[in-house]
Amino acid sequence: MFTYSFESKETKSLYLQLYAFIKADILGGRLQAGARLPSKRAAAKNLGVSVITVENAYAALQSEGYVYSLPKKGYYVSEIAALFPAAAKPLPAVQEAPRETDPAYRYSFAANGIIPENFPFSIWARLMRETLNTARAEVSAAPPSGGLTILKEAICAHVKQFRGMEVTPAQVIIGAGTEYLYSLIIQLLGGEKTYAVPNPGYAKLARIYESVGVKCAYVSEDAQGMDIASLAHSGAHIAHVSPAHHFPSGTVMSISRRHELLNWAAQSEERYIIEDDYDSEFRLSGRPLPALQSLDSAGKVIYVNTFTKSLSPTIRISYMVLPRALTGRFYERLGFYSSTVSSFEQYTLAQFIRRGYFEKHINRMRNYYRKIRNCLLEAIQSSALAALARVSEEEAGLHFLLHLRTDAADADLKQQAALAGTEIRFLSEYYRHTSPAIPAHILVVNYSTLRMEDIPAAVKALEKVICESNSNLAELN
């Protein structure tokens, strides 16, 4: 029988005290596995507490598995003592999350971001408030798997006007970032397929494919876009391209190459094209090219775009547009997934697009980037770099190439620049190590996060690095 002495029940309820006493006896081995606990009535009488108190303590012990009950027999101690792990080892170290940006750089010609002030924050905040006040029912419910219809409709209208695409809301799938959408595409088209990524290209892309265990083929690019002979030769089933503006080479895929690519896809049922249209909004001069998707009569193009790049990094909303014939497969196989974007943010974005704020923002940003680019180009032209560098691919979106006349190695220049507090990146860094001919001395100049007021000093820093590293400067001049 139990012999426990209770503290005042003001401190801790009697049943919890009893629970703790018995638990300690079980863990300490004083109550052995298989032992029968006293009946509730007997224990209550013995301890001078109510039956309810004992009942509650036994129930708590049972719910945690320390005791079990047999119908009409009573409570027994569980077999647990032997199972406790050996003495705790010292805890392994926790690796901290890495910092997003390297604060050591004063200027960056490499960052691929957005300056937060350019986001129309007060309009967005107003629409959020409005959504909270007027659309409570809509935003309290779980969004359907593919996204809110109101946002899908707004996106249909947008891509019709700006990208020449005729699509219906059911073809549009909303997701929390393009990276997430790629994982859906892989599930839709098959993880056993080979995915062609451009070389040179955005390293993260191949990393995503490889992280989920699908095979990547690296396909070379020429001046018109992805090389179709290499693509065909690679054995890839799916080609991942950015026809509007290839990163980092800046190539706009030619009309003829677009048709060659569509023809390649049409040759086999398994083939598809992922059109990653990530910065098509920011073509700075000339007419915007229609999307590859709008030329696709065979249902082979999956179009992907994001608001994270065109609006703000705080908005984690991307979308894809499926070929009509794939919508059935999508909802059947993947329609069980919950949407990854809250109804609230989907609804706010829908209002932002419907009321024309998105279009206005894009126009404003295009002007802004044009100014930054022109100012940067002028600063380069009026520096010593003018004699040592040639600019190309400066028309479509947020970066251009700077071909340097130098005999220094790219890695050395990069290091010199870093020492001078300036981040630069070369085209050669976007090639696979194994590529046969990697072009040297071509800078990929990304000006999306460069501030107007920093341009003179940033160009000065770059000029100094390039001139000083160049031992044959006099000769080149």
Next chain:
Amino acid sequence: MFTYSFESKETKSLYLQLYAFIKADILGGRLQAGARLPSKRAAAKNLGVSVITVENAYAALQSEGYVYSLPKKGYYVSEIAALFPAAAKPLPAVQEAPRETDPAYRYSFAANGIIPENFPFSIWARLMRETLNTARAEVSAAPPSGGLTILKEAICAHVKQFRGMEVTPAQVIIGAGTEYLYSLIIQLLGGEKTYAVPNPGYAKLARIYESVGVKCAYVSEDAQGMDIASLAHSGAHIAHVSPAHHFPSGTVMSISRRHELLNWAAQSEERYIIEDDYDSEFRLSGRPLPALQSLDSAGKVIYVNTFTKSLSPTIRISYMVLPRALTGRFYERLGFYSSTVSSFEQYTLAQFIRRGYFEKHINRMRNYYRKIRNCLLEAIQSSALAALARVSEEEAGLHFLLHLRTDAADADLKQQAALAGTEIRFLSEYYRHTSPAIPAHILVVNYSTLRMEDIPAAVKALEKVICESNSNLAELN
């Protein structure tokens, strides 16, 4: 030489008109591949427009690939005519997105959701407004890969207080829903591993694993939790369990089984446990059980939980807590992924937790669900079901089991109920078809979306179905 006649340039700029004329000639085959365009100067003179106009038109044609230029030679028509696809086929049908809920049911004992009104919408809205006003810089930037530190810290404090877990912010990873986090876990632990899911269990779980192409083992459950002998026999490397409250059986994993499971995991470096703690907040009586994670001294438990179930379906924020030793592997291999939740929602949720609103909400909801459950149990007890049904597993979270005395088949009862506008689901539906012994006549009664005022009518409807389908009613009584 060109012979085009322009409209007034008020209607459309001259260069766009010229662009359209030449493009139409190329597409119509009147200008053949390889043909040289007139020089800009000659064309300008001939057409009576400025050289700039011709320059702009040629540049637009070139950027779209209709023409190409050879240095010092001029512009030539591209090889494109042959590439245009054959006459368009009729468009394939678009399958519409399925509806989320079946509106045909008047009452549901099966829905696994939340009643939107229970979400403290006005507090949430106030915190959102405050965030917009005061944390503009924080929410305009891209969140770090694993999530905002302020939210990770709030989660650490929460799981310490409520689940007995001692963890640091770097171990916490934020993601847009548990389904997304599972995909990260698979990438972290390996897609070639076998993942054990409980049988019976939540069908979606196996569907997610199978959709991303990993092998699932179905492991049976007994009254204490996942069966360890079956688990060992299955060859699985990773066990996916919900120790706090298994769905649908309602089992709380016993302390001894928890230790057996931890011992199983400790036996091989490849083994891990995913602790899916999805509704641990809603234990309705007794003391909450500490998380399995808090017993884990070997670094084998990945803890997963979501705010979508505990707060509102509109909040797509989930988190996982990695063992200390896995944090390095996570940031190295998967730290390149962008966060899937906007800084804005992460920041708002952090405030909601820090200021105690989350705790208050959980307490309020626990009381609310207790009332609903008690009212539902009373309604059952005072109906004809009392003689035909026994309740079990009513303590932990949002559903209980109703063991029916009946000779009707589960499928027939389900159909009868559906005809009467009532959705019910049997435990047997959560078993794999191939399971050896599937228990019949056990209803999984989920009351999370049942409204207080609907309970009498809903129970009446259920009573009618069960009584009428039971041909031996008199005999059983």
